[in-house]
Amino acid sequence: MTNIPSDLLPEGFRDRLPPHAASAAKLTRAMLDVLASHGYGRVEPSMAEFEETMAARSGGMMRNRLLRFSDPVSGHTLALRGDITVQVGRIATTRLADAARPLRLSYRGHVLRLKAAPLRPEREITQLGAELIGNDSVAAASEIVAVAIEALEAAGVKDIIADFTLPDLVELLAKDALPLPSEKIDAVRTELDMKDAGGLAALGAQAYLPLLEATGPFAEAAAKLEAIDSDGLLSSRIAGLREIAERLEGRATITLDPTERHGFEYQSWFGFTLFARGHAAALGRGGTYTITRDDGSEEAATGFSLYPDPLMDGILDADEDKRLFLPLGTDPAKAARLRGEGWITIAALDGHDDARRLGCGHILHNGRAVPTE
Numbered sequence: 279m280t281n282i283p284s285d286l287l288p289e290g291f292r293d294r295l296p297p298h299a300a301s302a303a304k305l306t307r308a309m310l311d312v313l314a315s316h317g318y319g320r321v322e323p324s325m326a327e328f329e330e331t332m333a334a335r336s337g338g339m340m341r342n343r344l345l346r347f348s349d350p351v352s353g354h355t356l357a358l359r360g361d362i363t364v365q366v367g368r369i370a371t372t373r374l375a376d377a378a379r380p381l382r383l384s385y386r387g388h389v390l391r392l393k394a395a396p397l398r399p400e401r402e403i404t405q406l407g408a409e410l411i412g413n414d415s416v417a418a419a420s421e422i423v424a425v426a427i428e429a430l431e432a433a434g435v436k437d438i439i440a441d442f443t444l445p446d447l448v449e450l451l452a453k454d455a456l457p458l459p460s461e462k463i464d465a466v467r468t469e470l471d472m473k474d475a476g477g478l479a480a481l482g483a484q485a486y487l488p489l490l491e492a493t494g495p496f497a498e499a500a501a502k503l504e505a506i507d508s509d510g511l512l513s514s515r516i517a518g519l520r521e522i523a524e525r526l527e528g529r530a531t532i533t534l535d536p537t538e539r540h541g542f543e544y545q546s547w548f549g550f551t552l553f554a555r556g557h558a559a560a561l562g563r564g565g566t567y568t569i570t571r572d573d574g575s576e577e578a579a580t581g582f583s584l585y586p587d588p589l590m591d592g593i594l595d596a597d598e599d600k601r602l603f604l605p606l607g608t609d610p611a612k613a614a615r616l617r618g619e620g621w622i623t624i625a626a627l628d629g630h631d632d633a634r635r636l637g638c639g640h641i642l643h644n645g646r647a648v649p650t651e
């Protein structure tokens with residue numbers, strides 16, 4: 279006997295019921311079809327992996343965010359996946375190491391978090407995305423952002439905002455242009471991420487303050503960033519961002535926040551976050567990164583992950599109009615024909631089944647579908 283009520287799930291987990299689960303599947307299909315149409319082959323990575331190797335691939339930040347358990351079979355600690363991108367990287371550089379590059383792969387699945395984010399109670403989160411392995415050029419980044427936006431559009435999302443960032447900006451500047459001792463880099467990145475001018479000053483990193491101003495609508499913010507970059511150290515990156523932004527013209531509003539690093543643990547020169555009007559939380563994120571193989575060599579990649587749960591929870595596929603009640607004794611061949619015409623048939627199993635209570639807008643009467651009373 280247990281004291282846990284049967285309808286209680288652990289915090290952050292949930293079931294999806296009809297009709298929400300069906301709507302979610304439909305939306306997922308629409309987004310995956312977009313990825314498939316651009317040549318991204320579907321992979322289904324495993325739910326769990328050895329914690330040690332998964333954490334190593336996820337960038338240092340990830341380790342304390344993984345849900346772990348000890349596996350009596352292998353005797354090792356396993357982790358439930360927290361990000362499918364790193365699994366795709368593993369597959370691409372191991373079992374698909376010999377596949378032609380660039381290698382386009384797509385995925386959909388649940389990822390798990392040890393702790394929920396402050397404003398999002400879920401710990402089991404749908405992640406759907408695409409990874410372009412073997413290339414992190416401007417062309418690759420342009421394709422990835424465009425495909426991500428197209429997938430959101432296929433899910434009915436309007437007024438999309440793509441917020442660009444330069445995830446390795448501080449490391450790059452700290453080397454030469456705005457020198458920083460290596461032990462301060464992380465602290466400066468954190469203050470910039472929090473837009474904390476006082477914190478930057480306290481760290482003696484005043485030189486980084488102007489970066490906080492280079493934020494906002496893309497054209498203006500990029501010009502400000504260019505003005506700060508007197509040595510031209512960032513010129514190729516800024517040119518890259520401009521090219522990506524140009525290709526997206528009319529598809530999304532582009533903004534720039536070059537110091538945003540939240541959620542960009544492993545991305546390199548380019549990162550982006552996708553928002554849409556009516557959704558407070560980001561709907562997706564992506565960028566360029568490198569995958570490290572077991573022998574220490576590296577492979578470039580670019581990709582995105584969408585987090586579509588908020589979209590799935592909003593819509594409701596009202597199908598009552600299409601649900602047709604079939605009284606006892608209905609000819610199975612007739613029923614099959616009706617399904618072929620698009621009806622959802624609900625067959626009576628005994629005389630007590632009730633069309634209305636079973637959510638049927640229609641009932642088969644004398645061979646014809648008539649509205650239920």
Ligand SMILES: N[C@@H](Cc1c[nH]c[nH+]1)C(=O)O
Pocket residue numbers: 361362363364407408409541545563564565566567580581582583
């Ligand atoms: N998986 C990353 C986004 C990403 C995909 N590819 C590259 N970056 C995330 O969810 O934050």
